[in-house]
Amino acid sequence: MHLITQALICAVRPHGEHGAVVRALTPLDGMQAGYVRGGRSRRVRPVLVPGNVVQAEYRARTEEQLAQLSVELVHSRAPLxxxxxxAAAIEWVCALTAAALPEGQAYPRLYEVLDGVLSAVEAAPSAKGWAAALVRYELLILAELGFGLDLSECAATGSRANLAYVSPKSGRAVSAEAAGEYIDRLFPLPLFLLGGGAAEWDEICDGLRITGHFLARDILIERQADVLAARERLVERLRRVVR
Incomplete structure (x- = not known):
């Protein structure tokens, strides 16, 4: 196995006295793990920061063997x-990506959108400039892994008009007219998830509640404690901004 590619660093775990095992998302070869010799050294450690873009070279004798990985920095987001x-946003989206995606399966759209979200965090003067994109990325993760929400029509009536809620059981949209007595059990559906565009803070918070519910239920089942802790830190910091 010999792979040379650009990659987004998603997770770094110390290994031995000096090395590190790195999981990075590539454009065409999906999530790839590799061992970086000297990964904890002063020279390499600043490169192995989640969110950084690197030029990566993987080498392994067999497909089953953990590859040896060498990296060169292309773009650093470490100052953030x-x-x-x-920092909380980068920690969460990278941790989610590393925990959710299986190795070796291509997700070119996820790579493109993740890089876009990280660039938005880097460029936007406030969280309001990137928080909606982060919610959309969480929705895309769900969709790419087979747990996508269906917001195209009402689950009860089939109508495409006046969609206002999301069922926490089915992940399908529900119209205002069909909600009835179940309204308190449904998630409010923010309009930016239907038509795109900018979002207000209350809509962003509604979107985060929806995606958080389905990520915890369907994807992060065995890794909830560690990975979802990063999301809680992000949500708490966003709440402080809203206040």
Whole structure:
């Protein structure tokens, strides 16, 4: 196995005294794991930061063997880690990606959108400039892994008009007219998830409640404690902004 590709660093775990096992998302070969010799050294450690873009070279004798990985920095987002809210956003989207995706399966759309979300966090002057994109990325993760929400029509009537809620059981949209006595059990459906565009803070919070429910239920089942803790830190910091 010999692979040379650009990659987004998603997770780094110390291995031995000096090395690190790195999981990185590539454009055409999906999530790839590799061992970086000297990955905890002063020279390499700043490169192996979640969110960074690297030029990666993987080498292994067999497909089953953990590849040896060498990296060169292409673009660093490490300076953002000194700011609490951007750091929390980067930590979460990278941790989610590393935990959710199986190795070796291509997800070119996820790579493109993840890089876009990270770039938005980097460029936007406030969280309101990237929070809606983060919610959409969570929805895309669900869809790409086979747990996509159906927001195209009402689950009860088939109508495409006045969609206002999401069922926490089926992940399908529900119209205002069909909600009836179940309204308190449904998630409010923010309009930006239907038509795109900008979103207000209350809509962003509604979107995060929806995606958080389905991510915890369908994808992060065995890894909830560690991975969802990163999401809770992000949501708490966003709440402070809203206040």
């Amino acid at each position: 880690l000194s700011e609490a809210l951007p």
